[in-house]
Amino acid sequence: MGAAFNVENLTFKYPSSGEDTIKGISFDVLEGEIFGLLGPSGAGKSTTQKILIKLLEDYRGTIKYFGRSLNSMDNSFYEEIGVGFEVPVHFSKLTALENMKFFSGFYKKTANIQELMERVGLWEYRDVKVGEFSKGMKVRLNFVRAMLNNPRVLFLDEVTNGLDPKNARIIKDMIAEYRADGGTVFLSTHLMNDVEQLCDRIAFCVNGRLVETSTPRELKLKYGKREVKVEYRENGTIASAVFPLDGIGFNDEFQKLLKSGKIETIHSGETSMEEIFIIVTGVELK
């Protein structure tokens, strides 16, 4: 599997800023994977994404897009990428369908607008002005907008923020299908649920530096406790016990508890992504 993006020693400073916002980060986004960039507000996630989508250009370091220098790419680069911004990006006085038709008119290769809008439940509202849409509907339309050109790489920023669980599930399923069809996703989010369910690999960005890059599974193993917590009923009350995971098959006390049939719950000491976020970034999620 080759790299969709290969980023080496990326550094960026806003002209009005006293210090570098991005401080020499390096990472790869592999073709066909969902790569999550996580971090607290102001950590440099948005700036990194803006550099990768060529909205910001005066960076130092090397960025390669499928082996070609990003700097050498002209506007045809935008034929290949789809960008889903966190905030709504539509003309409020135009209908949803007018918006989608306007944007899709600039691409050589386009997706089926009706199919996409039907999938996210917006086709029946196609003739409604976007200004009359709820926040969730605008978020779903943002996703359709990002998918309009059948992109090779999809950039998504807080893609399910503001969606109810049912619609969030639909969007996540579509992202998973897109990846299964060979698409590459660069996901920027603070919603750990999305990270856990979607990302193949994640990187934590703190104060312009990448402090950890790994798979969700490896991170859970690294930051989790190798133990098993058992809750069981004893004398009419709930009691609990914790056993080390190593050698649990030979742990007499644990085996005895298993055979007693009094166990109500068993949990491994796996750490949640939320806890890992707090440990790695030192910032509480709000």
Next chain:
Amino acid sequence: MSILIKLAMGELKRLVRYKILPVSLATAIIWIVFFLFLSETEALEIAPLLIIVDAAAMSILLLGASHHLEKQEGTIRTMMVMPVSLGQILTAKTAASMVLALESAVVTSAALFFIHGITFNYGLLLLFVAIAGAAHAAIGFFISLRSRDFTYMLVLLMAYMFLFTIPSFLLNLGLIDVKYEWLLMLSPSHSASRLIISAVTGDFDLVLTTAGCLYLILLTAVLFKFTVYPMFKDNAARG
């Protein structure tokens, strides 16, 4: 259809949907009613002023309104990630704002002809309106990009009019001595005014008119290349 035409058509469609074009047209029609009560000489004196107001101040105002609406809606950012160049986006926006100025010139010219039978060199008027409109579109972008919101943009527009437009009106009303006209040509409003008055009245000062044309073209090029283009890109990236 070329990308530029698609972008320009999109701009025009939005000018209609956002009621900017219909309001501009309605304003031009109100002026026509005034012509019914004016003599031929009075109408000929007033007409250039109406065209100048639309080509200059109204262009800046309407472009600013459209820019701040799009900023609120975030659409500028999403257009920056389409396979179109920033130059094409700015050209389409400028063309759409010039339509407002040209529409006013066409309506005013038609009113002068049908009400008073006045004719003049329409081709020259359209050329001059286009030059003045492009320069004021560049000024409109500059003011909009310098302002954090629409209210602040109005303050900057007032300051611009106080500095550049009012002295031009005072000169046209004879309240400023004509010996200062060369100095006043530094005002984009006055250069535009000189061009449009020349085209409508046929009263040409070849040197002043040529200087006005060259100055406005140069100003448009300099503003777009060195301020509007980089500021627009920076604005879109920051969101």
